[in-house]
Amino acid sequence: xKLMLSRIVIASSLLLGSSVVSLAHAADVAVAKPDAAxxxxxxxxxxxxxxxxxxxxxxxxAGNSTIPANPNLSSQPHEYLVKQLVDFAPKDEKSKPAxxxxxxxPSVMTPFASALTAEDRQNIAYYLAQQPLDPETAASATNExxxxxxxxxxxxxxxxxxxxxxxxxxxxxxxGIPGAYPRLAGQHPSYLADQLKHFRSNDRANSTVxxxxxxxMSDADIAAVADYAxxxx
Numbered sequence: 001x002k003l004m005l006s007r008i009v010i011a012s013s014l015l016l017g018s019s020v021v022s023l024a025h026a027a028d029v030a031v032a033k034p035d036a037a038x039x040x041x042x043x044x045x046x047x048x049x050x051x052x053x054x055x056x057x058x059x060x061x062a063g064n065s066t067i068p069a070n071p072n073l074s075s076q077p078h079e080y081l082v083k084q085l086v087d088f089a090p091k092d093e094k095s096k097p098a099x100x101x102x103x104x105x106p107s108v109m110t111p112f113a114s115a116l117t118a119e120d121r122q123n124i125a126y127y128l129a130q131q132p133l134d135p136e137t138a139a140s141a142t143n144e145x146x147x148x149x150x151x152x153x154x155x156x157x158x159x160x161x162x163x164x165x166x167x168x169x170x171x172x173x174x175x176g177i178p179g180a181y182p183r184l185a186g187q188h189p190s191y192l193a194d195q196l197k198h199f200r201s202n203d204r205a206n207s208t209v210x211x212x213x214x215x216x217m218s219d220a221d222i223a224a225v226a227d228y229a230x231x232x233x
Contacts, residue, residue, distance in 0.1 A: 150228025
């Protein structure tokens with residue numbers, strides 16, 4: 001029983017993956033206290049002198065994206081956002097980013113994340129973590145035919161394939177766990193589905209656990225749980 005519980009705890013990081021900051025990113029976390037005002041300025045206006053584009057042009061006002069290909073960032077845990085920005089950028093000229101794009105191509109985020117300093121990442125993430133999810137623009141579940149299947153995976157996982165319940169890490173209402181796992185409620189379902197497929201193919205290689213879990217899921221499983229998660233509040 002203890003071994004089984006241990007395996008469940010280790011495995012239970014579904015969908016967007018664990019955002020617990022590793023020791024490799026400790027230096028990025030150990031900056032001065034984040035400044036939300038500076039983060040808002042950079043998010044809203046960018047800094048063209050450094051090649052930093054305004055994040056709002058793709059991710060919407062205060063992190064509420066209206067473009068399905070671009071995720072909502074509002075109300076995401078600060079630590080999770082910092083880690084993703086770190087993972088989008090290569091560590092050096094010889095290495096590939098841990099978080100790449102489809103089919104091994106560089107992510108569209110790579111040049112933008114690479115232009116940010118550790119302080120920039122902290123400030124932007126801190127600002128976004130404080131922004132509420134806009135109920136008017138947040139995504140919802142739309143496929144009634146897969147609702148039951150999605151709910152089953154979210155609440156109970158797929159035990160026969162060792163896929164844990166998403167709710168175990170992302171909370172029953174999809175709000176996530178601050179400092180640990182991202183919010184999935186209100187996220188665009190097509191974005192969630194794409195990320196699970198990127199985890200499965202290992203194009204998004206910044207979570208071994210997520211790769212292993214997504215690799216056990218079919219396209220139908222992914223579509224069902226992504227749509228269900230979008231409708232949570």
